[in-house]
Amino acid sequence: MQKFDAFTGNLAVATAMKQINPDVCAAYPITPSTEIMMIFADFVSNGEVNTELVTVESEHSAMSACIGASLAGGRVMTATSSAGLAYMWELLSVASGLRCPIVMTCVNRALSAPLNIHCDHSDAMGARDTGWIQIFSENAQEAYDNVIQAIRIAEHKDVKLPVMVCVDGFIISHSYEKMQYMEDKEVRDFVGEFKPYKSLLNVEKPETFGAMVLPNYYMEFKRQVREGMERARQVILEVGEEFSQRFGRYYSNFENYMLDDADFVFVVMNSAAGTVKHVVKNLREKGIKAGVLKPRVFRPFPFKEIADTLKNSKIICVLDRAETFGAEGGPLYLEIKSALQTIESNPTVINRIFGLGQRDFLPYHVENVFKEMRNYLDSGNIKMFDYVNLRD
Amino acid sequence: MEGKLVLNFKELAERYEKEKEMFTRGHRLCAGCGAPIALRHMFMAAYPDNVVVSNATGCVEVSTTLYPYTSWRVPYIHTAFENAAATISGVEAMYKSLKRQGKINKDIKFIAVGGDGGTYDIGFQALSGAMERRHNILFVCYNNEAYMNTGIQRSSATPFGASTTTAPAGKKVPGKLQHRKDLTAIIAEHKPDYVAQASINNPRDFMTKVRKALDKNGPSFINVLAPCPRGWQHPSELTVEMAQIAVDACIWPLYEVDEGYHWKVNYIPKEKRPVKDWLEKQGRFKHLFSPKYEGLIEEIQKYVDREWEILLKKAEVFA
């Protein structure tokens, strides 16, 4: 039986973690994710979970402890943001390379300098090629649902890779919204028991983890990570399917909002998708064929399905909440452009960077971009790259 | 307590030989390397406990785990250079969790192994954190007094006057200009259950210390001097002797700090050897004997004497 209540994004994630009841968690404070581990520490102190909470002295040690714990044969979770994720970076590829099914929530926050504690996706995007599955969440509900599904995806025998669930800092992490949640038992039934396939605690059959591998074998290990990532495509869909059957909320690789006949398409991830959907709905009411594609899974990137969905659109605006200095455009833009290379048709794709350090992104900003897009269809002129809501 | 901990060295070695080596031959550490001597003795003392090892990047790690081979007959994990203590913290936390939940019932000991770089310098924070959190782990630093794996760079464990590749002796600079960090004392001030300084020339002492550490139910730390013929530039057959002279000259005193407060010097040489005996046998100190750098050896002697006096005093006051 599901119930409704008011949750912030952080409370939603902490609640999912309580219901999952991981064996070990590592905690290190950083705004805006701190609160997740604070709420979770209460669960530990009140005996509501079996978790051993390791209150490490840094994020580097947080991820190191998570890897050690994971390979010791149990379920492991943590959360971080921004500089914390950057500080972990060295260990991110160790976690994937050693095939640790760790689930970590990344409450997205800008990177320094200048120091800014507010939302953007630079942290997660900096980790996009580390072998972690990355799932983005528009709101508290999706954060809650994604964290629960992430356990099943990470631990699936065909995958065995860590999963990062991304949630927008402050916009979602600290805002209350109405959310539907399951009973503890329902969640525990869904995630099931952790089944270690190897364990450091198996002293009868000792194994060496993290060996030194020379050029003669190294590439095969990396190919295995790619294969796990490729198999995750199917697993993510299956887990999403089972989740929707059990709990009534549907999850796929990306959300298709009024896309079917859309000429004007916005591609955007996480909380800003709500704003864009609102504008698109208004445009549709005026008879304008607009739509939104909201990628949920950024790694593995569903490039084929996305290209197939976008093939009949006339102009696509990819909205990036992160910079890739020196590249043609933002990270999401580059993915979309490259996805479109796999099909015949060739819609125009423009890139707009918005909301860095949580700069306001309001409906009229979307409307302004839309005007540019409509003008392009008449004039053929448009800026391929630009910022949204930026001083001159 | 004390009686139980004194090991019958011979019996232990025989028993261990008969069963199996936890750290096997065939590794690629240099001939005369001090580190594997320490490791074998560590395992002899750990026997017959179940042990899981976390190892920092360094000479030991790269030379013993060359895929698809391994020298480790115990579960072993290497994740990075600076985090052996954090990694083993996680392993131990999972063990505690699974034990509390009744999912595992064996008894297992957890040991982290790091070089001086992975312990004194880049691994310092993780080590300090693990000690403070009081994980039930033993951290063993095999101290060869420099970053050897990357080609003999100075670390904070490198002694004053040693020539290394990042603090080379030259026309103006006599090698490293700073004395080493007193890490053993710094860790002792974390008040873990047990802290000791040991040396490969005295296996009985080292093994007793490993046993003591493993019999505790909390954090412990052992800093074992493990000379490196490549970095120290001494003939490989003199490795044990180098360790011996360091101990006899009180450059590397053997001592322990039990339960956070009880300081005890385990070995007081009948006749303290001059530091010169140690310096002159190693190429890394060769320049100290040239007229240009006259007086530095006396300075080192003074420093060593003072440190030794302080240690004896500590042991007297905090027995």
Ligand SMILES: Cc1ncc(C[n+]2csc(CCOP(=O)(O)OP(=O)(O)O)c2C)c(N)n1
């Ligand atoms: C983060 C990071 N920085 C630097 C290195 C390069 N590195 C590998 S081993 C090593 C030296 C290890 O020195 P030490 O811990 O004293 O062990 P030893 O090689 O002397 O046995 C260094 C600098 C690394 N692997 N990781």
Ligand code: SF4
């Ligand atoms: S360089 Fe030194 S520490 Fe490294 S293997 Fe050789 S002797 Fe041992």
Ligand SMILES: [Mg+2]
């Ligand atoms: Mg060293």
